[in-house]
Amino acid sequence: MPHTKDELPDVLYSAAQVRALDASLIAAGTAGFELMQRAARATWRALVRQWPTANELSVLVGHGNNAGDGYLVAVLAQRAGWSVRVLAVGDPQRLQGDAASAHAEAVSEQVLIEPWTAQSGLRGIVLDALLGTGLSGDVRDPYVSAIAAINASGLPVAAVDIPSGLCADTGRILGDAVHADLTVTFIGLKVGLFTGDAADVTGELVFNDLQADPQLLNGTAFTARRLCIANLPRLVSRAPASHKGKFGHVLLIGGDRGYGGAILLSAQSALRSGAGMVSLSTRPEHVSPALSRIPEAMVLGTSSANQLMGLLEKVSVLVVGPGLGQAGWGRSLLSTAANAPLPQVWDADALNLLAGGQVDLPKGCVITPHPGEAARLLGVSTADVQSDRPAAAHALSKKYTAVVVLKGAGSLIAHPDGRLALCHQGHPAMATAGLGDVLAGLLGALLAQGMEPFDAACLAVWLHANAGEQQGKLGRGLAASDLIPAIRQLLEEQAPCLK
The missing domain is CATH 3.40.50.10260 (YjeF N-terminal domain)
Structure with missing residues (x-):
């Protein structure tokens, strides 16, 4: 725009x-x-x-x-x-x-x-x-x-x-x-x-x-409030003696067969957005590619949900859904995550399974639907969602008692208490696959660093949109991974790591 x-x-x-x-x-x-x-x-x-x-x-x-x-x-x-x-x-x-x-x-x-x-x-x-x-x-x-x-x-x-x-x-x-x-x-x-x-x-x-x-x-x-640099929530600066344990441990769950790239994008985004530690639970055959691409992450090849139980006790935030699929493997992992008393970000197939009544959403989550997913969650058509996006965002937030990021042109962030924020930045070059995976990982990292869900959602959406606008100026062919270094740079400009 x-x-x-x-x-x-x-x-x-x-x-x-x-x-x-x-x-x-x-x-x-x-x-x-x-x-x-x-x-x-x-x-x-x-x-x-x-x-x-x-x-x-x-x-x-x-x-x-x-x-x-x-x-x-x-x-x-x-x-x-x-x-x-x-x-x-x-x-x-x-x-x-x-x-x-x-x-x-x-x-x-x-x-x-x-x-x-x-x-x-x-x-x-x-x-x-x-x-x-x-x-x-x-x-x-x-x-x-x-x-x-x-x-x-x-x-x-x-x-x-x-x-x-x-x-x-x-x-x-x-x-x-x-x-x-x-x-x-x-x-x-x-x-x-x-x-x-x-x-x-x-x-x-x-x-x-x-x-x-x-x-x-x-x-x-x-x-609503329009997000701009003057009113953005800010991460606090880090003390010189900081260590990784102070900035959260994000566990990202997803990447069924054929969808391994989605969860890798989320993990890379979480790592580059400041999470202290990043773990990844994915199909065993994706372990080697994941370690090759993100050696800083701890990667667990997961064949069954039982393998998650010990890990859930060690992490502070969950990101669930990128590349999860809707087959038995993804359903079982999502069900296990839903019972974990942790801040969570649900995206992609986690939302489709939620819409299908396969699982209940824990309290205090952030969900990040695009208009089609929002329509399924509300039981209406995509046209209905797009005809009144603010009303749809509020309805989702109240129905699921969650902070909602309704993606699209003029993304909206709704809180169950009625607050509504809007981000109008972005670029049409962002119309490409994988950008939602990057946003989910970024959100997880901000939650892990101690931000409240609504604040984390507002900052994440603004960073994501402005990184896309910055990279979109180069024209068509934008890849989702292009946003990650731009997000890191913008985050440092907006809230320097060191005073």
Whole structure:
């Protein structure tokens, strides 16, 4: 997602919460039309910064407050000498309140305003001021046709507050959505701008609080916290006399026949992320390759779950699932792990077996499903999960009394107490096998070093996503193992080992 500057607030709101903030600003003495003018000025400044040589603007407006913003941007552009045309998709006669006042100002400035038709040509920069954050159901005509025309135009596109058709609460495209190159959003960041389909339609995001009183913002309920360097949990520095016994012993369980690489990636990730000791329980035929690749790990060739019993008494954290499979071997190992009173990370086939009712999840675990696994765990479709990712993350956390990492674009971390964190970093080059195995091992290492599950999940997801973003800049062909040295470097930058 091209959020190139991390200058955004870390608090994310629902559409209703932002509307409440807007109402509070008005109640505190800022006129609604003044807020609209501030939004228009913020949008105009962002347009000029983004396209400094442009001199032509096509504004598509509906009949809500978004339209009011659009009319006022058109006024500013015309005053600056641009060639401006407003195409009214919604009937201007339906405008009310501040939006009607904005339309009247555009009329008084002699801005060209025409009804939009399928034959209306678009020119210059296209400003999407069609639909705002109040949209709940799928987009209907004539907006469907207008959105299609914007997307087919090939012109630069800026969206006012949110790309039309994107749900502000869930990040789901409601039938169709404007694909913006720039989105200028106001007062409070909407959670839907950072997860689900948002990455494909938002473009670069610019935020303006419209001079809102910080105390008012700080006292308002919010939906999620956006992970950024300023609010990340941190590992404490190590004392000079530290030894391996102080930083945990991670046991990784998995790697059935044909899946040995997955558990090796997890083990390598745990080792390079600071675990004091790493043990690996896998199929006997994988022992030699594991020792060859990770000589620092203690590798147990495991034919039956009974062989785990002694080892479970010596370790502090379990990572279960990468390459585990769903056959008898994996089921028996998972069942044994489930009875161990240890912090645990469950991933991959451990989650599929959990969804199938094969085993119960111990309390205090971290689970790391991708959307398909999340759907199986909830007994719904993958589309249902993706249609409201925040709700799915909360539902999983409550159902299993676990910290949940719902992976995907805009990964979410949910705690059973209702906390929700979001990580929007990443890169499309990360769409490759094995990255989840790396994340599971990283999580295990952070737990082993004493972090609480929610904090460990937040830090692990951020490190993983930013390492992927860093390595993804090299382009296609990213391998999961490429992330491991990048994670180590980022972890040291974020929390140095030695003071």
